[in-house]
Amino acid sequence: MKRIAAVFAVLALASAAVAADKTAPTRKAAKPARAVADFDKVGEPNLLSTAALVLDANTGETLFAKNADAIHPIASITKLMTAMVVLDSKLPLDEPIQISTEDLDLLKGTKSRLPVGAHFRRDDLIRIALVASDNRAAAALGRSFPGGTPAFVSAMNAKAQLLGLQSTRFVDASGLAPGNVSSSAELGRLVAEASKYDVIREYSTTPALDVTLPDSGRKVNYVNTNALVRAGDWDIGVSKTGYISESGKCLVMQAMIANTPIVIVLLDSWGRLTRIGDANRIKRWLEKNPARLAGALRAG
Numbered sequence: 001m002k003r004i005a006a007v008f009a010v011l012a013l014a015s016a017a018v019a020a021d022k023t024a025p026t027r028k029a030a031k032p033a034r035a036v037a038d039f040d041k042v043g044e045p046n047l048l049s050t051a052a053l054v055l056d057a058n059t060g061e062t063l064f065a066k067n068a069d070a071i072h073p074i075a076s077i078t079k080l081m082t083a084m085v086v087l088d089s090k091l092p093l094d095e096p097i098q099i100s101t102e103d104l105d106l107l108k109g110t111k112s113r114l115p116v117g118a119h120f121r122r123d124d125l126i127r128i129a130l131v132a133s134d135n136r137a138a139a140a141l142g143r144s145f146p147g148g149t150p151a152f153v154s155a156m157n158a159k160a161q162l163l164g165l166q167s168t169r170f171v172d173a174s175g176l177a178p179g180n181v182s183s184s185a186e187l188g189r190l191v192a193e194a195s196k197y198d199v200i201r202e203y204s205t206t207p208a209l210d211v212t213l214p215d216s217g218r219k220v221n222y223v224n225t226n227a228l229v230r231a232g233d234w235d236i237g238v239s240k241t242g243y244i245s246e247s248g249k250c251l252v253m254q255a256m257i258a259n260t261p262i263v264i265v266l267l268d269s270w271g272r273l274t275r276i277g278d279a280n281r282i283k284r285w286l287e288k289n290p291a292r293l294a295g296a297l298r299a300g
Contacts, residue, residue: 142173
């Protein structure tokens, strides 16, 4: 009898455990870490980003492409176009712009250390938007454009059409809305265009900066959102990262690799460090395959 009672006790505990497991909240299983070879079987870079492009900036030759024409949300890569439109407008860079409640992010709820009511020079807002990818700074740049944000977005789309970016669309100045879309092929051309602006080259590759808040006098430190810029072992001419849930992790750069200006576009990277790993794989691939660059030069 004691043995039978013990069996029933075990069964009761097991039933309770099953019931508790059914009522417990379920968790999404974390993606397991996995080792990634630098190159695939045919010697191409083995990239984990959903879409990618590697472009020789001298010749315009495509060196590598993966889903290059697929349209994706581009998140804060948008801010490169924002900076170009502001600079094209020739609006005074030293003009003070007041941060408004209109600049608050009500879509994704991202925060900013730029206080509402404070004034910042247009130049400072460009710098903060490119270095720290601050959404409030980008929104203020668009809102303070003649005609306001609607006119600014129209100017962004007109610039895209001028550059021949037929599939690229913008709906805001920050990139928070998933309606800001492009392909890696078209972003390659956008980055190449952005590299012609000295201000964008300087600001987007600044590792860190201090900003003095005008009312309190307190200094706020910002660091570049691209870890490769902060690391200092790359020769980077233009840089911009991006992320919203719809876009995944994104990264665009123009960098010198094997003495050649190379444009790299990486869209929809699933892991926290995947876009950095992919960029490093591309760099090692080009350094080990100088003939690839030589062939691009001959083709150009």
